[in-house]
Amino acid sequence: MAVMSQSVRRYEVRNGRNRCHLIPYIGNKSGFSDIFDELVPGDAGNGKIVDVFGGSGAFAIYCCFRFGSDRVVYNDNNPVLTNFMAFVRDDVAGLIEEYEGHKSASSPDYFLRVRTESLTDGLRGAGRFLYLAKNAFSGKIRFNKKNGFNAPMRKSAKCPSLSEERLRAISDVVGKMAITNKSFEEFQDTRDAFLYLDPPYMNNTNAHYNGVPATESFARFVRATTLHNRVMISEQNEPDAIGIPESFRIYRIALRRSLQYVTQKDSAEIIATNYDPHERAR
Ligand SMILES: C[S@@+](CC[C@H](N)C(=O)[O-])C[C@H]1O[C@@H](n2cnc3c(N)ncnc32)[C@H](O)[C@@H]1O
Incomplete structure:
Protein backbone atom coordinates (compact mmCIF):
# COMPACT_ATOMS: atom_id res chain seq x y z
CA MET A 1 0.00 0.00 0.00
CA ALA A 2 1.30 3.47 -0.78
CA VAL A 3 1.84 6.12 1.85
CA MET A 4 -1.53 7.83 2.15
CA SER A 5 -0.32 11.35 2.61
CA GLN A 6 2.82 13.36 2.97
CA SER A 7 2.95 17.00 3.89
CA VAL A 8 5.68 19.38 4.94
CA ARG A 9 5.15 21.50 8.00
CA ARG A 10 7.82 23.97 8.97
CA TYR A 11 8.16 24.98 12.54
CA GLU A 12 10.72 26.91 14.55
CA VAL A 13 11.63 25.35 17.83
CA ARG A 14 13.69 28.33 18.92
CA ASN A 15 11.36 29.21 21.72
CA GLY A 16 9.65 26.26 23.29
CA ARG A 17 9.47 28.06 26.63
CA ASN A 18 5.71 28.22 26.62
CA ARG A 19 3.21 27.05 29.23
CA CYS A 20 3.98 23.37 28.46
CA HIS A 21 7.70 23.73 29.22
CA LEU A 22 8.51 22.11 32.55
CA ILE A 23 12.25 21.35 32.44
CA PRO A 24 15.06 21.43 29.89
CA TYR A 25 15.07 17.94 28.36
CA ILE A 26 16.50 16.45 25.19
CA GLY A 27 13.55 15.88 22.87
CA ASN A 28 11.27 18.23 24.83
CA LYS A 29 8.22 18.82 22.63
CA SER A 30 6.93 21.97 24.32
CA GLY A 31 7.73 23.85 21.10
CA PHE A 32 5.31 21.59 19.21
CA SER A 33 2.11 23.00 20.73
CA ASP A 34 0.97 24.61 17.46
CA ILE A 35 1.61 21.36 15.59
CA PHE A 36 -0.34 19.41 18.21
CA ASP A 37 -3.20 21.91 17.78
CA GLU A 38 -3.35 20.83 14.15
CA LEU A 39 -2.60 17.12 14.41
CA VAL A 40 -4.33 16.06 17.64
CA PRO A 41 -8.05 15.75 16.88
CA GLY A 42 -10.49 17.79 18.94
CA ASP A 43 -12.25 14.65 20.17
CA ALA A 44 -9.06 12.97 21.47
CA GLY A 45 -10.05 14.09 24.96
CA ASN A 46 -13.23 11.97 24.82
CA GLY A 47 -11.11 8.93 25.61
CA LYS A 48 -7.89 8.10 27.36
CA ILE A 49 -4.75 9.90 26.18
CA VAL A 50 -1.41 8.24 26.93
CA ASP A 51 1.96 9.99 26.60
CA VAL A 52 3.84 6.70 26.50
CA PHE A 53 7.41 8.08 26.41
CA GLY A 54 6.60 11.11 28.54
CA GLY A 55 10.04 12.60 29.30
CA SER A 56 9.55 16.22 30.38
CA GLY A 57 5.80 15.71 29.96
CA ALA A 58 5.32 18.38 27.29
CA PHE A 59 2.63 16.40 25.44
CA ALA A 60 0.78 15.26 28.56
CA ILE A 61 0.81 18.83 29.90
CA TYR A 62 -0.37 20.14 26.52
CA CYS A 63 -3.30 17.70 26.63
CA CYS A 64 -4.18 18.68 30.20
CA PHE A 65 -4.38 22.33 29.11
CA ARG A 66 -6.48 21.45 26.08
CA PHE A 67 -8.71 18.65 27.35
CA GLY A 68 -8.46 18.64 31.15
CA SER A 69 -6.38 16.11 33.09
CA ASP A 70 -9.01 13.46 33.97
CA ARG A 71 -8.14 11.13 31.11
CA VAL A 72 -4.49 11.95 30.56
CA VAL A 73 -1.76 9.45 31.47
CA TYR A 74 1.90 10.42 31.69
CA ASN A 75 4.26 7.45 31.46
CA ASP A 76 8.01 7.04 31.42
CA ASN A 77 10.07 4.01 32.33
CA ASN A 78 12.58 6.19 34.20
CA PRO A 79 11.48 6.37 37.87
CA VAL A 80 13.40 9.63 38.36
CA LEU A 81 10.99 11.32 35.96
CA THR A 82 7.81 9.76 37.31
CA ASN A 83 8.78 10.59 40.91
CA PHE A 84 9.46 14.18 39.86
CA MET A 85 6.19 14.45 37.93
CA ALA A 86 4.24 13.19 40.95
CA PHE A 87 5.55 16.09 43.06
CA VAL A 88 4.90 18.61 40.30
CA ARG A 89 1.30 17.40 40.46
CA ASP A 90 0.89 16.89 44.21
CA ASP A 91 3.25 19.21 46.08
CA ASN A 150 25.38 11.84 34.50
CA ALA A 151 25.29 15.24 32.80
CA PRO A 152 27.98 17.74 33.88
CA MET A 153 27.12 21.15 35.35
CA ARG A 154 26.46 24.17 33.17
CA LYS A 155 29.34 26.59 32.84
CA SER A 156 27.83 29.49 34.76
CA ALA A 157 27.91 28.43 38.41
CA LYS A 158 24.90 30.66 39.12
CA CYS A 159 21.84 28.52 39.77
CA PRO A 160 18.88 29.82 37.70
CA SER A 161 15.64 30.92 39.29
CA LEU A 162 12.53 28.86 38.73
CA VAL A 173 -3.56 21.86 35.23
CA VAL A 174 -2.19 18.30 35.74
CA GLY A 175 -4.16 17.82 38.98
CA LYS A 176 -5.90 14.59 37.95
CA MET A 177 -3.33 13.29 35.46
CA ALA A 178 -2.33 9.66 36.07
CA ILE A 179 1.39 8.90 36.28
CA THR A 180 2.79 5.47 35.50
CA ASN A 181 6.30 4.02 35.44
CA LYS A 182 6.13 1.26 32.83
CA SER A 183 7.91 0.16 29.75
CA PHE A 184 6.02 0.93 26.55
CA GLU A 185 5.30 -2.74 25.79
CA GLU A 186 2.94 -2.78 28.78
CA PHE A 187 0.54 -0.55 26.85
CA GLN A 188 0.21 -3.09 24.08
CA ASP A 189 -3.35 -4.03 25.02
CA THR A 190 -4.63 -0.46 25.24
CA ARG A 191 -7.93 0.04 23.43
CA ASP A 192 -9.86 3.10 22.19
CA ALA A 193 -7.24 5.57 23.36
CA PHE A 194 -5.05 8.23 21.83
CA LEU A 195 -1.39 7.19 22.12
CA TYR A 196 1.51 9.56 21.62
CA LEU A 197 4.80 7.77 20.99
CA ASP A 198 7.95 9.85 21.22
CA PRO A 199 10.60 7.17 21.80
CA PRO A 200 14.31 7.83 22.19
CA TYR A 201 15.49 8.26 18.62
CA MET A 202 16.38 4.83 17.35
CA ASN A 203 19.52 4.14 15.31
CA ASN A 204 21.17 7.06 17.10
CA THR A 205 24.41 6.83 18.99
CA ASN A 206 23.74 9.74 21.35
CA ALA A 207 22.96 8.17 24.68
CA HIS A 208 20.75 10.62 26.56
CA TYR A 209 18.29 8.27 28.12
CA ASN A 210 18.37 5.07 30.10
CA GLY A 211 17.94 3.03 26.92
CA VAL A 212 16.58 2.91 23.39
CA PRO A 213 13.83 0.49 22.29
CA ALA A 214 14.86 -2.24 19.90
CA THR A 215 13.49 -1.27 16.50
CA GLU A 216 11.67 -4.60 16.12
CA SER A 217 9.94 -4.28 19.54
CA PHE A 218 8.83 -0.78 18.70
CA ALA A 219 7.54 -1.86 15.28
CA ARG A 220 5.63 -4.76 16.90
CA PHE A 221 4.11 -2.37 19.42
CA VAL A 222 3.00 0.05 16.72
CA ARG A 223 1.42 -2.76 14.69
CA ALA A 224 -0.49 -4.04 17.73
CA THR A 225 -1.74 -0.70 19.02
CA THR A 226 -2.60 0.90 15.72
CA LEU A 227 -5.48 -1.54 15.18
CA HIS A 228 -7.37 -0.33 18.25
CA ASN A 229 -6.23 3.22 18.94
CA ARG A 230 -5.38 6.50 17.36
CA VAL A 231 -1.59 6.70 17.33
CA MET A 232 0.72 9.66 16.76
CA ILE A 233 4.47 9.05 16.52
CA SER A 234 7.39 11.50 16.64
CA GLU A 235 10.73 10.33 15.26
CA GLN A 236 13.80 11.36 13.33
CA ASN A 237 14.19 8.17 11.32
CA GLU A 238 12.39 7.59 8.07
CA PRO A 239 9.12 5.70 8.75
CA ASP A 240 10.18 2.43 7.09
CA ALA A 241 13.45 2.37 9.10
CA ILE A 242 11.50 1.89 12.31
CA GLY A 243 8.58 -0.16 11.02
CA ILE A 244 5.86 2.49 10.80
CA PRO A 245 3.19 0.94 8.57
CA GLU A 246 2.80 2.48 5.13
CA SER A 247 -0.79 3.39 5.87
CA PHE A 248 0.34 6.13 8.30
CA ARG A 249 0.18 9.76 7.24
CA ILE A 250 3.58 11.39 7.41
CA TYR A 251 4.14 15.03 8.33
CA ARG A 252 7.63 16.41 7.88
CA ILE A 253 8.74 19.00 10.36
CA ALA A 254 11.79 21.20 9.92
CA LEU A 255 13.35 22.21 13.19
CA ARG A 256 15.39 25.37 13.19
CA ARG A 257 17.52 24.09 16.02
CA SER A 258 18.07 20.43 16.60
CA LEU A 259 16.81 18.80 19.78
CA GLN A 260 19.71 16.42 19.40
CA TYR A 261 23.13 16.68 20.89
CA VAL A 262 25.47 16.71 17.91
CA THR A 263 23.36 18.36 15.24
CA GLN A 264 23.34 22.01 16.19
CA LYS A 265 22.00 23.23 12.85
CA ASP A 266 18.67 22.62 11.20
CA SER A 267 17.34 19.09 11.34
CA ALA A 268 14.17 17.28 10.48
CA GLU A 269 11.68 15.14 12.29
CA ILE A 270 8.55 13.37 11.26
CA ILE A 271 5.19 12.99 12.85
CA ALA A 272 3.23 9.97 11.72
CA THR A 273 -0.46 9.43 12.39
CA ASN A 274 -2.73 6.47 11.72
CA TYR A 275 -5.74 8.79 11.36
CA ASP A 276 -6.65 11.85 9.36
CA PRO A 277 -6.20 14.80 11.73
CA HIS A 278 -8.37 16.99 9.57
CA GLU A 279 -11.34 14.68 9.50
CA ARG A 280 -14.17 16.26 11.44
CA ALA A 281 -14.93 14.63 14.80
CA ARG A 282 -17.78 12.20 14.42
C1 LIG B 1 12.42 11.50 23.26
S1 LIG B 1 12.19 11.34 24.99
C2 LIG B 1 10.54 11.94 25.16
C3 LIG B 1 10.51 13.42 25.18
C4 LIG B 1 9.13 13.98 25.56
N1 LIG B 1 8.17 13.85 24.50
C5 LIG B 1 9.24 15.42 25.99
O1 LIG B 1 8.52 16.28 25.46
O2 LIG B 1 10.06 15.70 26.87
C6 LIG B 1 12.00 9.62 25.22
C7 LIG B 1 11.65 9.19 26.65
O3 LIG B 1 11.40 7.78 26.62
C8 LIG B 1 11.80 7.22 27.86
N2 LIG B 1 11.97 5.78 27.64
C9 LIG B 1 13.08 5.11 27.22
N3 LIG B 1 12.83 3.79 27.07
C10 LIG B 1 11.53 3.61 27.42
C11 LIG B 1 10.68 2.48 27.50
N4 LIG B 1 11.12 1.26 27.18
N5 LIG B 1 9.39 2.65 27.89
C12 LIG B 1 8.93 3.89 28.23
N6 LIG B 1 9.70 5.02 28.20
C13 LIG B 1 10.98 4.87 27.79
C14 LIG B 1 13.06 7.98 28.23
O4 LIG B 1 13.28 7.95 29.63
C15 LIG B 1 12.75 9.39 27.69
O5 LIG B 1 12.26 10.21 28.73
Whole structure:
Protein backbone atom coordinates (compact mmCIF):
# COMPACT_ATOMS: atom_id res chain seq x y z
CA MET A 1 0.00 0.00 0.00
CA ALA A 2 1.30 3.47 -0.78
CA VAL A 3 1.84 6.12 1.85
CA MET A 4 -1.53 7.83 2.15
CA SER A 5 -0.32 11.35 2.61
CA GLN A 6 2.82 13.36 2.97
CA SER A 7 2.95 17.00 3.89
CA VAL A 8 5.68 19.38 4.94
CA ARG A 9 5.15 21.50 8.00
CA ARG A 10 7.82 23.97 8.97
CA TYR A 11 8.16 24.98 12.54
CA GLU A 12 10.72 26.91 14.55
CA VAL A 13 11.63 25.35 17.83
CA ARG A 14 13.69 28.33 18.92
CA ASN A 15 11.36 29.21 21.72
CA GLY A 16 9.65 26.26 23.29
CA ARG A 17 9.47 28.06 26.63
CA ASN A 18 5.71 28.22 26.62
CA ARG A 19 3.21 27.05 29.23
CA CYS A 20 3.98 23.37 28.46
CA HIS A 21 7.70 23.73 29.22
CA LEU A 22 8.51 22.11 32.55
CA ILE A 23 12.25 21.35 32.44
CA PRO A 24 15.06 21.43 29.89
CA TYR A 25 15.07 17.94 28.36
CA ILE A 26 16.50 16.45 25.19
CA GLY A 27 13.55 15.88 22.87
CA ASN A 28 11.27 18.23 24.83
CA LYS A 29 8.22 18.82 22.63
CA SER A 30 6.93 21.97 24.32
CA GLY A 31 7.73 23.85 21.10
CA PHE A 32 5.31 21.59 19.21
CA SER A 33 2.11 23.00 20.73
CA ASP A 34 0.97 24.61 17.46
CA ILE A 35 1.61 21.36 15.59
CA PHE A 36 -0.34 19.41 18.21
CA ASP A 37 -3.20 21.91 17.78
CA GLU A 38 -3.35 20.83 14.15
CA LEU A 39 -2.60 17.12 14.41
CA VAL A 40 -4.33 16.06 17.64
CA PRO A 41 -8.05 15.75 16.88
CA GLY A 42 -10.49 17.79 18.94
CA ASP A 43 -12.25 14.65 20.17
CA ALA A 44 -9.06 12.97 21.47
CA GLY A 45 -10.05 14.09 24.96
CA ASN A 46 -13.23 11.97 24.82
CA GLY A 47 -11.11 8.93 25.61
CA LYS A 48 -7.89 8.10 27.36
CA ILE A 49 -4.75 9.90 26.18
CA VAL A 50 -1.41 8.24 26.93
CA ASP A 51 1.96 9.99 26.60
CA VAL A 52 3.84 6.70 26.50
CA PHE A 53 7.41 8.08 26.41
CA GLY A 54 6.60 11.11 28.54
CA GLY A 55 10.04 12.60 29.30
CA SER A 56 9.55 16.22 30.38
CA GLY A 57 5.80 15.71 29.96
CA ALA A 58 5.32 18.38 27.29
CA PHE A 59 2.63 16.40 25.44
CA ALA A 60 0.78 15.26 28.56
CA ILE A 61 0.81 18.83 29.90
CA TYR A 62 -0.37 20.14 26.52
CA CYS A 63 -3.30 17.70 26.63
CA CYS A 64 -4.18 18.68 30.20
CA PHE A 65 -4.38 22.33 29.11
CA ARG A 66 -6.48 21.45 26.08
CA PHE A 67 -8.71 18.65 27.35
CA GLY A 68 -8.46 18.64 31.15
CA SER A 69 -6.38 16.11 33.09
CA ASP A 70 -9.01 13.46 33.97
CA ARG A 71 -8.14 11.13 31.11
CA VAL A 72 -4.49 11.95 30.56
CA VAL A 73 -1.76 9.45 31.47
CA TYR A 74 1.90 10.42 31.69
CA ASN A 75 4.26 7.45 31.46
CA ASP A 76 8.01 7.04 31.42
CA ASN A 77 10.07 4.01 32.33
CA ASN A 78 12.58 6.19 34.20
CA PRO A 79 11.48 6.37 37.87
CA VAL A 80 13.40 9.63 38.36
CA LEU A 81 10.99 11.32 35.96
CA THR A 82 7.81 9.76 37.31
CA ASN A 83 8.78 10.59 40.91
CA PHE A 84 9.46 14.18 39.86
CA MET A 85 6.19 14.45 37.93
CA ALA A 86 4.24 13.19 40.95
CA PHE A 87 5.55 16.09 43.06
CA VAL A 88 4.90 18.61 40.30
CA ARG A 89 1.30 17.40 40.46
CA ASP A 90 0.89 16.89 44.21
CA ASP A 91 3.25 19.21 46.08
CA VAL A 92 4.57 22.03 43.96
CA ALA A 93 5.11 24.27 46.99
CA GLY A 94 7.32 21.59 48.59
CA LEU A 95 9.21 21.15 45.34
CA ILE A 96 9.88 24.89 45.06
CA GLU A 97 11.09 24.96 48.66
CA GLU A 98 13.47 22.05 47.99
CA TYR A 99 14.80 23.84 44.92
CA GLU A 100 15.41 27.07 46.81
CA GLY A 101 17.46 25.12 49.38
CA HIS A 102 19.66 23.72 46.59
CA LYS A 103 19.89 27.10 44.91
CA SER A 104 21.30 28.75 48.00
CA ALA A 105 23.92 25.98 48.40
CA SER A 106 24.75 25.62 44.70
CA SER A 107 28.35 25.29 43.51
CA PRO A 108 30.16 22.93 41.12
CA ASP A 109 31.10 20.64 44.04
CA TYR A 110 27.58 20.73 45.40
CA PHE A 111 26.17 19.75 41.99
CA LEU A 112 28.47 16.73 41.85
CA ARG A 113 27.47 15.71 45.36
CA VAL A 114 23.75 15.96 44.59
CA ARG A 115 24.32 13.77 41.52
CA THR A 116 25.40 10.92 43.80
CA GLU A 117 22.24 11.10 45.95
CA SER A 118 18.89 9.42 45.31
CA LEU A 119 16.67 11.07 42.74
CA THR A 120 13.73 8.77 43.37
CA ASP A 121 13.41 9.34 47.10
CA GLY A 122 10.06 11.20 47.25
CA LEU A 123 10.07 14.99 47.56
CA ARG A 124 13.80 15.15 48.34
CA GLY A 125 14.62 13.15 45.21
CA ALA A 126 12.29 15.28 43.08
CA GLY A 127 13.92 18.47 44.38
CA ARG A 128 17.39 17.13 43.64
CA PHE A 129 16.37 16.16 40.12
CA LEU A 130 14.88 19.60 39.46
CA TYR A 131 18.10 21.22 40.68
CA LEU A 132 20.25 18.96 38.46
CA ALA A 133 17.95 19.42 35.47
CA LYS A 134 18.05 23.21 35.72
CA ASN A 135 21.83 23.21 36.06
CA ALA A 136 22.82 20.55 33.52
CA PHE A 137 25.41 21.59 30.98
CA SER A 138 23.77 23.24 28.01
CA GLY A 139 20.36 22.07 29.27
CA LYS A 140 21.18 18.52 28.21
CA ILE A 141 20.10 16.04 30.81
CA ARG A 142 21.65 12.62 30.42
CA PHE A 143 20.98 9.37 32.22
CA ASN A 144 22.99 6.18 32.26
CA LYS A 145 21.43 2.73 31.87
CA LYS A 146 20.74 2.55 35.61
CA ASN A 147 18.80 5.83 35.60
CA GLY A 148 21.78 7.63 37.15
CA PHE A 149 22.05 11.31 36.22
CA ASN A 150 25.38 11.84 34.50
CA ALA A 151 25.29 15.24 32.80
CA PRO A 152 27.98 17.74 33.88
CA MET A 153 27.12 21.15 35.35
CA ARG A 154 26.46 24.17 33.17
CA LYS A 155 29.34 26.59 32.84
CA SER A 156 27.83 29.49 34.76
CA ALA A 157 27.91 28.43 38.41
CA LYS A 158 24.90 30.66 39.12
CA CYS A 159 21.84 28.52 39.77
CA PRO A 160 18.88 29.82 37.70
CA SER A 161 15.64 30.92 39.29
CA LEU A 162 12.53 28.86 38.73
CA SER A 163 9.68 30.14 36.60
CA GLU A 164 7.42 29.70 39.59
CA GLU A 165 4.31 31.02 37.94
CA ARG A 166 4.63 28.55 35.07
CA LEU A 167 5.43 25.68 37.41
CA ARG A 168 2.39 26.42 39.57
CA ALA A 169 0.17 26.72 36.49
CA ILE A 170 1.38 23.31 35.27
CA SER A 171 0.78 21.84 38.71
CA ASP A 172 -2.78 23.16 38.69
CA VAL A 173 -3.56 21.86 35.23
CA VAL A 174 -2.19 18.30 35.74
CA GLY A 175 -4.16 17.82 38.98
CA LYS A 176 -5.90 14.59 37.95
CA MET A 177 -3.33 13.29 35.46
CA ALA A 178 -2.33 9.66 36.07
CA ILE A 179 1.39 8.90 36.28
CA THR A 180 2.79 5.47 35.50
CA ASN A 181 6.30 4.02 35.44
CA LYS A 182 6.13 1.26 32.83
CA SER A 183 7.91 0.16 29.75
CA PHE A 184 6.02 0.93 26.55
CA GLU A 185 5.30 -2.74 25.79
CA GLU A 186 2.94 -2.78 28.78
CA PHE A 187 0.54 -0.55 26.85
CA GLN A 188 0.21 -3.09 24.08
CA ASP A 189 -3.35 -4.03 25.02
CA THR A 190 -4.63 -0.46 25.24
CA ARG A 191 -7.93 0.04 23.43
CA ASP A 192 -9.86 3.10 22.19
CA ALA A 193 -7.24 5.57 23.36
CA PHE A 194 -5.05 8.23 21.83
CA LEU A 195 -1.39 7.19 22.12
CA TYR A 196 1.51 9.56 21.62
CA LEU A 197 4.80 7.77 20.99
CA ASP A 198 7.95 9.85 21.22
CA PRO A 199 10.60 7.17 21.80
CA PRO A 200 14.31 7.83 22.19
CA TYR A 201 15.49 8.26 18.62
CA MET A 202 16.38 4.83 17.35
CA ASN A 203 19.52 4.14 15.31
CA ASN A 204 21.17 7.06 17.10
CA THR A 205 24.41 6.83 18.99
CA ASN A 206 23.74 9.74 21.35
CA ALA A 207 22.96 8.17 24.68
CA HIS A 208 20.75 10.62 26.56
CA TYR A 209 18.29 8.27 28.12
CA ASN A 210 18.37 5.07 30.10
CA GLY A 211 17.94 3.03 26.92
CA VAL A 212 16.58 2.91 23.39
CA PRO A 213 13.83 0.49 22.29
CA ALA A 214 14.86 -2.24 19.90
CA THR A 215 13.49 -1.27 16.50
CA GLU A 216 11.67 -4.60 16.12
CA SER A 217 9.94 -4.28 19.54
CA PHE A 218 8.83 -0.78 18.70
CA ALA A 219 7.54 -1.86 15.28
CA ARG A 220 5.63 -4.76 16.90
CA PHE A 221 4.11 -2.37 19.42
CA VAL A 222 3.00 0.05 16.72
CA ARG A 223 1.42 -2.76 14.69
CA ALA A 224 -0.49 -4.04 17.73
CA THR A 225 -1.74 -0.70 19.02
CA THR A 226 -2.60 0.90 15.72
CA LEU A 227 -5.48 -1.54 15.18
CA HIS A 228 -7.37 -0.33 18.25
CA ASN A 229 -6.23 3.22 18.94
CA ARG A 230 -5.38 6.50 17.36
CA VAL A 231 -1.59 6.70 17.33
CA MET A 232 0.72 9.66 16.76
CA ILE A 233 4.47 9.05 16.52
CA SER A 234 7.39 11.50 16.64
CA GLU A 235 10.73 10.33 15.26
CA GLN A 236 13.80 11.36 13.33
CA ASN A 237 14.19 8.17 11.32
CA GLU A 238 12.39 7.59 8.07
CA PRO A 239 9.12 5.70 8.75
CA ASP A 240 10.18 2.43 7.09
CA ALA A 241 13.45 2.37 9.10
CA ILE A 242 11.50 1.89 12.31
CA GLY A 243 8.58 -0.16 11.02
CA ILE A 244 5.86 2.49 10.80
CA PRO A 245 3.19 0.94 8.57
CA GLU A 246 2.80 2.48 5.13
CA SER A 247 -0.79 3.39 5.87
CA PHE A 248 0.34 6.13 8.30
CA ARG A 249 0.18 9.76 7.24
CA ILE A 250 3.58 11.39 7.41
CA TYR A 251 4.14 15.03 8.33
CA ARG A 252 7.63 16.41 7.88
CA ILE A 253 8.74 19.00 10.36
CA ALA A 254 11.79 21.20 9.92
CA LEU A 255 13.35 22.21 13.19
CA ARG A 256 15.39 25.37 13.19
CA ARG A 257 17.52 24.09 16.02
CA SER A 258 18.07 20.43 16.60
CA LEU A 259 16.81 18.80 19.78
CA GLN A 260 19.71 16.42 19.40
CA TYR A 261 23.13 16.68 20.89
CA VAL A 262 25.47 16.71 17.91
CA THR A 263 23.36 18.36 15.24
CA GLN A 264 23.34 22.01 16.19
CA LYS A 265 22.00 23.23 12.85
CA ASP A 266 18.67 22.62 11.20
CA SER A 267 17.34 19.09 11.34
CA ALA A 268 14.17 17.28 10.48
CA GLU A 269 11.68 15.14 12.29
CA ILE A 270 8.55 13.37 11.26
CA ILE A 271 5.19 12.99 12.85
CA ALA A 272 3.23 9.97 11.72
CA THR A 273 -0.46 9.43 12.39
CA ASN A 274 -2.73 6.47 11.72
CA TYR A 275 -5.74 8.79 11.36
CA ASP A 276 -6.65 11.85 9.36
CA PRO A 277 -6.20 14.80 11.73
CA HIS A 278 -8.37 16.99 9.57
CA GLU A 279 -11.34 14.68 9.50
CA ARG A 280 -14.17 16.26 11.44
CA ALA A 281 -14.93 14.63 14.80
CA ARG A 282 -17.78 12.20 14.42
C1 LIG B 1 12.42 11.50 23.26
S1 LIG B 1 12.19 11.34 24.99
C2 LIG B 1 10.54 11.94 25.16
C3 LIG B 1 10.51 13.42 25.18
C4 LIG B 1 9.13 13.98 25.56
N1 LIG B 1 8.17 13.85 24.50
C5 LIG B 1 9.24 15.42 25.99
O1 LIG B 1 8.52 16.28 25.46
O2 LIG B 1 10.06 15.70 26.87
C6 LIG B 1 12.00 9.62 25.22
C7 LIG B 1 11.65 9.19 26.65
O3 LIG B 1 11.40 7.78 26.62
C8 LIG B 1 11.80 7.22 27.86
N2 LIG B 1 11.97 5.78 27.64
C9 LIG B 1 13.08 5.11 27.22
N3 LIG B 1 12.83 3.79 27.07
C10 LIG B 1 11.53 3.61 27.42
C11 LIG B 1 10.68 2.48 27.50
N4 LIG B 1 11.12 1.26 27.18
N5 LIG B 1 9.39 2.65 27.89
C12 LIG B 1 8.93 3.89 28.23
N6 LIG B 1 9.70 5.02 28.20
C13 LIG B 1 10.98 4.87 27.79
C14 LIG B 1 13.06 7.98 28.23
O4 LIG B 1 13.28 7.95 29.63
C15 LIG B 1 12.75 9.39 27.69
O5 LIG B 1 12.26 10.21 28.73
